[in-house]
Amino acid sequence: MSTKEQQVQExxxxxxxxxxxxxxxxxxxxxxxxxxxxxxxxxxxAKTIYETMKTNQDxxxxxxxxxxxxTGVLQFWVKVGSNYPLLGELEEILRNATYKATQDxxxxxxxxxxxxxxxxxxxxxxxxxxxxxxxxPNRDDVEIFPYMAxxxxxxxxxxxxxxxxxxxxxxAKFVLDLITxxxxxxxxPLLVGVGIATSIDTAAMMSKKALMxxxxxxxxxxxxxxxxxxxxxxxxALHIGPQGMGGDxxxxxxxxxxxxxxxxxxxxxxxVGCWNHRRGHMVFDKDGKYEILxxxxxxx
Amino acid sequence: xxxxxxxxxxxxxxxxxxxAGDIIYLNGHITTCRDVAHRRLVEYxxxxxxxxxxxAILHAGPIVRDHGDDKFxxxxxxxxxxxxxxxxxxxxxxQTGVRLIVGKGGMGPETARACKEFGALHCVFPAGNAVLxxxxxxxxxxxxxxxxxxxxxxxxxxxxxFGPLIVSIDANGDNYFENKKVEYNAKKEEVLExxxxxxxxxx
Numbered sequence: 001m002s003t004k005e006q007q008v009q010e011x012x013x014x015x016x017x018x019x020x021x022x023x024x025x026x027x028x029x030x031x032x033x034x035x036x037x038x039x040x041x042x043x044x045x046a047k048t049i050y051e052t053m054k055t056n057q058d059x060x061x062x063x064x065x066x067x068x069x070x071t072g073v074l075q076f077w078v079k080v081g082s083n084y085p086l087l088g089e090l091e092e093i094l095r096n097a098t099y100k101a102t103q104d105x106x107x108x109x110x111x112x113x114x115x116x117x118x119x120x121x122x123x124x125x126x127x128x129x130x131x132x133x134x135x136x137p138n139r140d141d142v143e144i145f146p147y148m149a150x151x152x153x154x155x156x157x158x159x160x161x162x163x164x165x166x167x168x169x170x171x172a173k174f175v176l177d178l179i180t181x182x183x184x185x186x187x188x189p190l191l192v193g194v195g196i197a198t199s200i201d202t203a204a205m206m207s208k209k210a211l212m213x214x215x216x217x218x219x220x221x222x223x224x225x226x227x228x229x230x231x232x233x234x235x236x237a238l239h240i241g242p243q244g245m246g247g248d249x250x251x252x253x254x255x256x257x258x259x260x261x262x263x264x265x266x267x268x269x270x271x272v273g274c275w276n277h278r279r280g281h282m283v284f285d286k287d288g289k290y291e292i293l294x295x296x297x298x299x300x
Numbered sequence: 301x302x303x304x305x306x307x308x309x310x311x312x313x314x315x316x317x318x319x320a321g322d323i324i325y326l327n328g329h330i331t332t333c334r335d336v337a338h339r340r341l342v343e344y345x346x347x348x349x350x351x352x353x354x355x356a357i358l359h360a361g362p363i364v365r366d367h368g369d370d371k372f373x374x375x376x377x378x379x380x381x382x383x384x385x386x387x388x389x390x391x392x393x394x395q396t397g398v399r400l401i402v403g404k405g406g407m408g409p410e411t412a413r414a415c416k417e418f419g420a421l422h423c424v425f426p427a428g429n430a431v432l433x434x435x436x437x438x439x440x441x442x443x444x445x446x447x448x449x450x451x452x453x454x455x456x457x458x459x460x461x462f463g464p465l466i467v468s469i470d471a472n473g474d475n476y477f478e479n480k481k482v483e484y485n486a487k488k489e490e491v492l493e494x495x496x497x498x499x500x501x502x503x
Contacts, residue, residue: 045321045323045466048464049426049466052429052432052464053428053429055432056428056429056430056431056432059432059435060431063435065375065376065431066375066376066430066431067429067430068376068427068428068429068430069360069362069363069375069376069430069434070361070378070430106365107363108361108376108450108451119450119451121449152404152427164502167499167500167501167502168499168500168501169492169495169496169499172492172495172496172499176488177488180481180484181481184406184477184481184484185381185404185406187404227499230498230499231495234491235491237487237491238484238487238488239487240484243405243424243466244405245424245466245477245480274427275428276428
């Protein structure tokens with residue numbers, strides 16, 4: 001076996017193990033935020049729900065099982081260096097790793113082929129897992145964000161291209177309308193990902209990337225960061241609580257990713273992550289050495 | 301306070317005094333039943349392969365390990381979004397006589413009408429807590445309509461103190477989520493007026 005083949009095999013093994021781990025253990029930032037929300041909660045029903053969540057996460061780790069039965073359709077955001085040597089092999093590595101994790105974890109078979117309407121029974125299919133590629137010039141490593149997008153938190157996903165006259169006021173209204181309707185069933189406290197850009201697809205992509213940013217991180221633009229805070233405080237003031245059943249706060253946070261827009265439009269899209277926000281972040285260098293950034297201290 | 305436990309078969313009178321917002325637990329049997337099972341019964345007129353009269357259904361698609369020889373192990377079984385079944389639930393309750401519907405999030409006026417008319421509850425199992433729920437399943441006693449694949453198969457489970465189940469619609473048709481939504485929406489307008497003052501970035 002060539003060195004390259006060995007590297008491919010090892011990388012498939014590591015990513016599969018990481019996917020299985022992500023299904024069972026929350027990333028450090030989400031775990032810390034849930035703990036903080038639970039500690040601050042005063043509402044008795046909400047406290048019971050937070051206690052249930054804690055018991056569940058402990059059991060998942062102890063019994064080595066996926067903490068939620070809906071392990072989603074696997075999505076990967078890949079930021080790959082233009083000089084990364086396994087660029088051509090990555091897609092197959094991610095596909096094979098998804099299949100392997102599905103057997104090992106085990107993950108639920110969530111891949112239904114549209115039109116022919118059958119479950120492949122493998123958790124991979126025509127376009128699953130979904131991979132979003134960003135090429136990073138002059139780098140020779142690769143950053144991978146595995147994400148399990150469950151049905152419940154995918155359902156609120158929504159976007160609209162507004163006229164500029166509706167402004168950022170229209171953006172705020174769009175976000176809040178969604179959170180008080182579909183958001184209630186999406187397993188709050190949610191991480192709310194908002195994308196603001198030009199056409200609807202650009203906004204949607206950014207709303208997804210917003211969910212890959214750590215909870216409690218801030219947008220790099222001062223006004224965007226201000227709007228994140230306004231929306232977070234505003235949604236918290238609704239006292240939606242865990243499961244949408246009432247409580248002191250409502251969300252883990254609001255992350256906004258934004259880009260340039262055509263002068264005639266302002267597109268907004270929202271994607272939400274449930275409280276059980278199973279997102280990973282890992283980096284491989286060109287030789288296959290890896291580091292896990294989302295779950296500190298984990299190795300496979 | 302002692303746990304309020306319902307045991308299947310559940311009589312209509314067993315639901316007396318249970319109010320939206322209460323927490324209950326279940327002993328006995330519960331069968332997973334979701335999108336396609338509802339559609340088959342209501343739209344295609346197919347009989348459910350499991351009798352759920354005075355019983356319980358769970359809107360869920362679990363992860364199950366197949367040990368062969370019709371032996372299955374429940375690995376992870378949290379509820380799925382109940383609202384997807386709203387379209388079918390009145391007719392479903394009417395035809396099957398199911399007494400307890402467990403899922404995630406609220407349901408709408410048609411389910412509330414069914415709960416009141418036929419005597420049933422809709423409850424929320426706090427979602428995303430699928431391992432806890434799985435440990436409350438003693439055994440999977442049968443698996444029907446397996447051709448639908450793992451999430452949609454009707455898994456009939458024997459459960460012990462399955463819960464916490466938070467009552468979202470009681471047998472009077474009182475709907476916890478609908479009441480909450482009125483509160484959230486009233487407050488939302490106030491919150492938006494405040495946000496509008498600070499986001500006039502287009503000048």
